[in-house]
Amino acid sequence: MNGIVVLSAFDLGLAAILILCLAGLSLLMGLGLVRSLFIAALRTTVQLLLIGLVLKSVFAQSNALWVIAIGLMMLLVAGREVMARQQRRFLGWWGMGLGTTAMFVSTFSITLLVLVVIIQADPWYTPQYAIPLLGMMFGNTMNGIALGVDRLTQNAWQQRAIIESRLALGQEPAQAIADIRRDSVRTGLIPIINAMAAAGLVSLPGMMTGQILAGVDPVEAVNYQILIMFMVTAGTGFGTIAAIVFGAKRLFDDRQRLRLDRLSGGAENY
């Protein structure tokens, strides 16, 4: 791209002064944010520099195995993140497995579909397309699943007496937890639905902004952004629904009893 202004280390250093100013203010106001601010700033620098180097070499080789390996790495990190954000997580394999499996299925299948059918990248694993798409898919799906499953387990925990009362009236588990399940799916999907609704008016999506900065015709960039919005929403939706449906099933055993002892911190109540 000819249009782009190349940033030097000096330019980035100037931007870092902004962070220093913020840290100074935090110190003055006694917010206790200095340490985490510096660590986060350092992490973002190191992680992004590293991924830049990795992507550079992957783009140079265009090897399917590399693309898949990077996709799997993203999946594991996102799966860990989903688990870490749960206040009451499922015990055992389910803790990490629930979110990771849901993300795996929805993210990989939709990304592959988009690469092969819509973008028609040749070969399908062309890293310039596959890796950014996977990254955006994981970022959003992860948020939806983390929010939705957290809501599910928290609500089940708080409304235990209600769920059991409904079971005692002979309701099937799906019926006894239907309201909580619906609420959890909504919680997981509302951020991405809001993002679609506000796109272009309140916020210029990052990917589009990046393409425009790189000199792409804004109309072309918008087309890509619409595609991304649709696939990310679909991925988040299917992934969140899958995680919540299976999570809600896991809250009941084969005798259709509510089993909160399958959540962390739940065992002492039994």
Next chain:
Amino acid sequence: MVDNRARDKPFNNQQVHSHQDSPAASELHLINIRIGEMAAITLSVATGECVAISGPSGSGKSRLLRIVADLDPGPGDVEGVLKLGQRDHLHFSGAQWRRRVAYLAAESQWWFDDVESHFIEQPAHDLLHRLGLNPALLTAPIRRLSTGERQRFALLRMLMHQPHVLLLDEPTASLDHGSALSVEQIIKDYRNDHQAAVIWVSHDAEQIARVADRHFSLQPSGLIELTGENDGGH
């Protein structure tokens, strides 16, 4: 105009949809049920019989009822068998079992905005009057109801499902004496009309004397039957 049939058998004027097996009443058997460290419990409640269970708080009375309703891990996971008539509880799914063996918790729970939405069918107004409940309350928001009113509605909500067995956990604890008597009468009528077996957890010795055919105390050594005047209800 009061419909006499409705008055005589208020829970009979509706379709019984969930009972594929014989609609005849069934007796309840608890065989070697264990709660924690307690000695195994074996108890049979005949059709139409009311068995009262008392005992110090924390002795496991609620836990026992929850296990019988198959709400807590118990039989199947630990040991012991539950039977309805000749049928083992594992013959039913959890939900099927609980439609027959109904558990009424000490504190009633509500999840929709008004009372009515919780009912599979409108309770007869005659029945509401007998329990001292104003039918207008059916459409009132739940938060307007007193604890006692909620508890009585919860009893009706359960009876509308026409269970074979009632497991009652201090059903009148939040009620004044008059309301408690009317609840006792409704349960007695239901028991007679449906030949339902009843297990009634209560602390009130006088109530137990009024409602129960047999009275047990739940002790660490198991269920001890109490007889006659030296009743250990309190």
